[in-house]
Amino acid sequence: MRIRPLVSAVAASLMLALSLPAAHAKGTGYVFVSSENDNAVTVLDGKTHQVVRTIQTGERPRDMKRSADGKTLYVIASNDERVDVIDIARLEVVRSIPVGEDPEMFDFSPDGKRFYVSNEEDAKVSVIDVAAGKTVAEIEVGEEPEGIMVSPDGKRLYVTSEVANMVHVIDTASNAILANIVVGNRPRRFAATPDGSEIWVTNELGGSVTVIDGRNNQIKGTVAFAPKGFRADDVTPVGIVMTRDGKTAYVTLGRANHFAVVDVASRAVKQYVLVGQRAWGATLNRDDSLLYVVNGLSDDVSVVDTKTLKVLRSVPVGRVPHTAVIDD
Amino acid sequence: MHLNLIRFAFALLAGLLPLTPALADTVRFAWLALDKDVRYDDKRTFFRTLSQPPGNPYAGAEVAMRESRFVGQALKIDFKLDRATGADTSALLAQLDRLHAEGVRYFLVDAPAAVQAELGRATRGKELLLFNVSAADDALRQAQCQPHVFHTLPNHAMQADAIAQFLVSNKWRSILLLEGPLAEDKLIATAFERAAKRFGLKITDKRSFVLSNDPRQRNQGNVGLLTAGSDYDAIFVADSDGEFARGVPYRSVRPRPVVGSEGLVAEAWHWAWERHGAPQLTSRMIKQADRHPGSADWAAWMAVKAVVEAVVRTENAPFPKLVAYLAGEDITLDGFKGNRLGFRPWDRQLRQPLLIATHNAVIERAPIDGFLHQHNNMDTLGFDQRDSQCKF
Numbered sequence: 001m002r003i004r005p006l007v008s009a010v011a012a013s014l015m016l017a018l019s020l021p022a023a024h025a026k027g028t029g030y031v032f033v034s035s036e037n038d039n040a041v042t043v044l045d046g047k048t049h050q051v052v053r054t055i056q057t058g059e060r061p062r063d064m065k066r067s068a069d070g071k072t073l074y075v076i077a078s079n080d081e082r083v084d085v086i087d088i089a090r091l092e093v094v095r096s097i098p099v100g101e102d103p104e105m106f107d108f109s110p111d112g113k114r115f116y117v118s119n120e121e122d123a124k125v126s127v128i129d130v131a132a133g134k135t136v137a138e139i140e141v142g143e144e145p146e147g148i149m150v151s152p153d154g155k156r157l158y159v160t161s162e163v164a165n166m167v168h169v170i171d172t173a174s175n176a177i178l179a180n181i182v183v184g185n186r187p188r189r190f191a192a193t194p195d196g197s198e199i200w201v202t203n204e205l206g207g208s209v210t211v212i213d214g215r216n217n218q219i220k221g222t223v224a225f226a227p228k229g230f231r232a233d234d235v236t237p238v239g240i241v242m243t244r245d246g247k248t249a250y251v252t253l254g255r256a257n258h259f260a261v262v263d264v265a266s267r268a269v270k271q272y273v274l275v276g277q278r279a280w281g282a283t284l285n286r287d288d289s290l291l292y293v294v295n296g297l298s299d300d301v302s303v304v305d306t307k308t309l310k311v312l313r314s315v316p317v318g319r320v321p322h323t324a325v326i327d328d
Numbered sequence: 329m330h331l332n333l334i335r336f337a338f339a340l341l342a343g344l345l346p347l348t349p350a351l352a353d354t355v356r357f358a359w360l361a362l363d364k365d366v367r368y369d370d371k372r373t374f375f376r377t378l379s380q381p382p383g384n385p386y387a388g389a390e391v392a393m394r395e396s397r398f399v400g401q402a403l404k405i406d407f408k409l410d411r412a413t414g415a416d417t418s419a420l421l422a423q424l425d426r427l428h429a430e431g432v433r434y435f436l437v438d439a440p441a442a443v444q445a446e447l448g449r450a451t452r453g454k455e456l457l458l459f460n461v462s463a464a465d466d467a468l469r470q471a472q473c474q475p476h477v478f479h480t481l482p483n484h485a486m487q488a489d490a491i492a493q494f495l496v497s498n499k500w501r502s503i504l505l506l507e508g509p510l511a512e513d514k515l516i517a518t519a520f521e522r523a524a525k526r527f528g529l530k531i532t533d534k535r536s537f538v539l540s541n542d543p544r545q546r547n548q549g550n551v552g553l554l555t556a557g558s559d560y561d562a563i564f565v566a567d568s569d570g571e572f573a574r575g576v577p578y579r580s581v582r583p584r585p586v587v588g589s590e591g592l593v594a595e596a597w598h599w600a601w602e603r604h605g606a607p608q609l610t611s612r613m614i615k616q617a618d619r620h621p622g623s624a625d626w627a628a629w630m631a632v633k634a635v636v637e638a639v640v641r642t643e644n645a646p647f648p649k650l651v652a653y654l655a656g657e658d659i660t661l662d663g664f665k666g667n668r669l670g671f672r673p674w675d676r677q678l679r680q681p682l683l684i685a686t687h688n689a690v691i692e693r694a695p696i697d698g699f700l701h702q703h704n705n706m707d708t709l710g711f712d713q714r715d716s717q718c719k720f
Contacts, residue, residue, distance in 0.1 A: 102608070120608055123398070142398040144608055162605060163662075164399040165640065180402035182640055185660040185668070186605075205662050233667055233704070255666075 027070050027327035028088060031292065033301055034061035034075055035318025041075055042317045043091055046328060049303070049315045053091050057084045062322040063105040068112045073325060076103050076117070083117070083128070088327055097133040100126040104146055105189070109172065110154040118145035118159060125159055127175065139175050141168045147201065149190035151214060158199055158212075160187035167201055167210075169217050179217040183210040188238045193246035193264065200249060200264075202237040209237060209251060211267065223251075223262055227272040230256045239282035241291070248306075250291055252279040259293055261309065273309050275302040283324045292324040353644050357393075357632060358410040358427045359386055360420050360447070361438040367462070377570035378687060379589040381624045385462060386411065387617035388625035389436055392632035394612070399636065405644055407636060417446045428456055433647060434635050436628055441465035448474040455647050457654075459631035462624040465515060469675045469711060473718035478655075478676045480634070481627035482596050484519035486710035490594035490682040490694035491564070491587050492523035493708070497696050500561035500585070505534040506554060506576070512568030520564050520588065532560045539572045551579035564588040591686070594694060597626030598685040604666040626663070630678065634661055634671075665693070667706060675718040679706040 029046035034057070041061060043053045058077025061084070065074050073086040077096075081103065085095040099106075100119035103126075108115045114136070117126050125145060127137040142161025149158045150172065157170040160183075167187060169179040184206025191200045192214065199212040200223075209223040225235050236254030242264065243249075249262040258272045259279055276295025283292045284306070291304040299319055303312045361384075366372065368384045376382060389409060396407045410427060414420035420443065424435060433456050437444055441463040448458060452474055460468060460479045469483050495503065503524065507517040517534070524531050540549045547553050555563060563580060565588045567573035573590035585591060599610045599620040613621035613629075638654040645653070653659060655676065661669040665681045672679055684692040695705045701712070711718075 121611065142402075143395045143612075144605065161398065163395050164402075165637075165662075166399060166402065180399075182399075182403075186662050205660055205668050207668075231704075236666075 027286075030088070030327045031301075032064060032073055032086075032325045032327065033294065033317045034064050034322045035299075035320060036060050036062060036078075036296075036322050037319035039077075040318055041073075041086065042321075044315060044317070046326065049313065054318070055086060055091055055093065057086075057093060058082055058096065062103075064323045064325045065106065065108060065115070066325050066327060068108075070327065073327075074106070074115070076106055078103055083115070095133070097128060097130070099128060099135065100124055100138070105148045107148050107150045107157075109150055110152075116148055116150065116157055116159075118148045120144045120146065123161075125157070125170070137175050139170060139177070141177070142166050142180075147187065147189035149192060149199075151199075152192055152194060152196045156196075156214070158190055158201070160189070160201060162186050162188070162204075167199075167212060181212060181217055181219065183212075183219070184208050184222070189240055191240040191242040191249055193242065194244065195246070198246075198264070200240055200242070202240050202251060204236045204238050204254065207232055207235040207237065209240065209249075209262070221267055223267050223269065225251070225253055225256075225260050225269060225272075227253065227256050227258045227260070230258075238280045239293070241282040241284050243284065243288045243306075245288075250282050250284075250293075250306075252282050252293055254278055254280060257295075259291075259304075271309055273304065273311070275304070275311060276300050276314060281321070281323045283326055285326045286328045290326075292326065294321045294324050296320055296322065352404045352406050354406040354408055354431070355434070355635070355639055355644065356408045356410070356427075356430070356432040357389070357434045357436060357635070358412055358424075358432040359389055359436045359438065359628075360424060361386070361411075361413050362420070362440075362443065363413045363415050365439070367440070372570075375570070375574060376687075377574050377590060378593045378685070379567075379573070379595075380570045381462070382622040383617060383619050383625075385438055385622075385624035385628040387613060388461075388621065388628035388630075389632050391609075391612050391616045391625075392629040392636070394616075396632065396636045399640060403640065403644075405639060407632075407639075409632070417443050417450075420447060421450055424451065424456075428454065433457065434631075435459065436461050436631050438462045438624070438628070441468055444468055444477070445472045448472065448477040452476065457635075457651065459634075461627040461631055465512075466519060466711075467515075469677050470717040473675050473720065475676070475720040476651075478631070478634070478671055478678070480596075480630040480678045481623060482594075482680060482682055483677060483710055484516055485522060486677075486680075486682060487594040488516070488519040488523035489526065489709045490684055490696075491520070491592070492527040492529055493694050493696045493699050494592070494594075494684050494692055495529055495562060495587070496527045497692075497698065501528070502530045502532045502560045504555060504560040504563045504584075505531050506537050506563060506565045506567075507534060508567045508569070508572060509536065509538055510568055513566050516568060516589065517566035520566060532558060537565075537567075537572055539569075551576050552581050555580035555582060555584075560584060562587055563591075565590055592684060592691065594682040594684050596623035596680065596682065597621060598683045598690050600685060600688055601665070601683050601690045604664050606664045609664045630661065630663055630669075634659075634678075637661055672707070672711075672713075674713045674716040675711060677710060679704065680709075681706060682709060 031044040058080030060078040083097045102121040106117040125139040142164030144162040147160040184203025186205035196214045239252035261270045276298035278297035281294030293302040412423040565573040567589040577586045
């Protein structure tokens with residue numbers, strides 16, 4: 001009874017915070033890493049990389065996103081079929097939002113009022129109203145939807161279906177599927193150029209990235225990866241992130257234990273950099289000077305200087321880390 | 329406004345899909361099986377013997393059909409699956425001819441090896457493909473191979489090689505081989521002897537067992553007596569029926585692990601496999617079949633998925649072109665086992681990792697780390713090109 005008013009007060013302040021325009025306050029400097037097998041988010045000091053706190057979450061935390069105002073961190077707890085809301089100032093879970101069966105990845109609308117979550121088991125995308133904490137719509141897609149991204153202008157939603165080998169393009173106004181684009185095998189995750197003109201999607205089994213024209217939904221090209229000493233079978237691109245100027249993409253290559261540095265304009269691979277085992281998650285800090293690569297099978301995060309492309313350090317985190325978010 | 333949006337959407341779709349015909353194309357599959365197949369007999373599946381199918385694998389094909397619905401809708405292709413049974417090979421051939429005349433090109437054959445071989449011989453040269461989803465016999469990939477018969481189930485040699493790799497990697501090098509009286513048992517034993525030679529295992533002794541309580545055959549029916557004598561690191565049981573094998577673990581004289589047909593097996597699929605998206609596939613299969621899936625379920629699923637992949641990537645090309653893609657090196661099939669799968673050009677066997685598993689855990693995935701091949705490590709399992717006796 002005593003807790004309830006507090007929770008609703010926090011929820012109300014969250015709602016208020018979310019409705020405010022995205023004014024970036026300087027963050028805490030913390031690095032948050034979700035660990036699937038620990039049911040926890042590890043909080044690291046951004047400078048020393050020492051563990052500041054371990055926040056218990058629902059079961060199997062995976063994708064994470066920070067709210068536009070930087071005050072809140074959202075974590076998917078796949079096995080509990082919910083999204084946990086962490087207050088970054090208090091480093092605690094303050095609220096949980098139920099979502100569909102077996103959620104893995106999600107993304108916010110630009111105004112932060114809704115998020116879209118892929119439900120692998122249901123072959124659906126759920127549209128969640130953040131303030132109400134409710135599912136307001138469901139969109140049927142191909143089996144095992146996974147990667148999900150809202151276009152920079154918020155008008156389009158891109159979803160991969162791992163089984164149908166497709167990218168679904170969804171109109172966010174009507175929730176109607178506008179196009180189904182056949183891409184490489186087992187498409188996983190997205191990145192977009194800042195103007196939304198190019199949508200990049202990783203193909204885990206195809207060993208490539210498919211470049212989709214964001215304006216007409218045609219395929220513009222592919223980027224293939226061939227790090228030296230690895231067979232095609234061992235090159236399994238999953239994670240992808242682009243610099244804020246849209247000039248460089250970093251693509252993690254899974255079993256090949258490397259990430260690739262790709263020049264977006266020419267689609268040329270500039271370099272391959274060795275990181276940890278099963279490199280998946282990729283996150284840039286605010287000024288793009290550091291890249292954090294999450295290594296799912298070596299339980300660590302590689303911190304990379306993007307200028308020199310040197311791994312500055314490998315930071316041990318929880319078991320089977322999934323995603324890193326930097327609050328800088 | 330709304331109408332414009334719909335028009336826009338259609339224009340987009342039309343632009344994306346140059347193949348879009350006025351009417352939907354139909355790609356037809358058919359399932360061919362015997363009226364009665366003892367392998368799926370309730371009395372047999374009841375015991376859940378590790379090396380035996382847990383049930384009728386038709387469910388696997390149904391799951392694949394469901395998975396293909398969305399991509400079919402998007403590409404305006406109807407995928408359709410018929411099911412036909414017959415008392416024997418000639419009855420199945422009649423069914424096949426009828427369905428072929430109706431337009432079915434892709435047949436999933438769920439039958440023992442003898443039926444598979446006869447169907448293959450009788451249909452050679454026709455515009456159709458057969459997919460063997462449930463017969464592991466090596467001969468179907470060797471002397472009896474056919475250019476239009478694809479195998480999605482791993483064969484005995486692949487299974488034996490996977491187990492041999494596991495034994496070698498554990499340094500369990502001396503093996504007692506127990507072989508049953510059936511012709512099929514001998515095939516499994518022969519495959520293991522070949523694997524032992526290939527990977528440097530020593531078979532300390534090979535003994536024949538019988539499923540009998542007859543005191544005059546005590547030496548062959550009693551696991552204690554069969555496993556006595558000089559030492560060994562593990563026991564390989566070659567038992568196609570599984571009834572004897574399930575009584576071997578914990579009855580041996582020496583405390584040694586049992587592999588082959590019980591204890592630890594090498595299979596195409598196991599419900600306990602947790603990586604590469606496997607739990608989602610297993611859960612779809614459980615929903616469909618109301619039981620845990622096994623290798624033949626996976627093989628049936630994979631056969632449908634392979635054809636669908638070729639249809640999608642070739643934009644439903646004419647049959648010869650589609651088959652060339654399906655059989656070629658460029659195809660990438662996702663078997664939820666982490667590797668890119670495709671068919672070996674020399675015998676049409678699907679290259680794939682095998683799951684080395686106990687009753688409720690996958691212990692290893694073969695090819696095991698360190699077993700290397702000059703082209704593709706998956707070709708350390710089964711018949712590599714140089715071992716192939718297949719001539720199309």
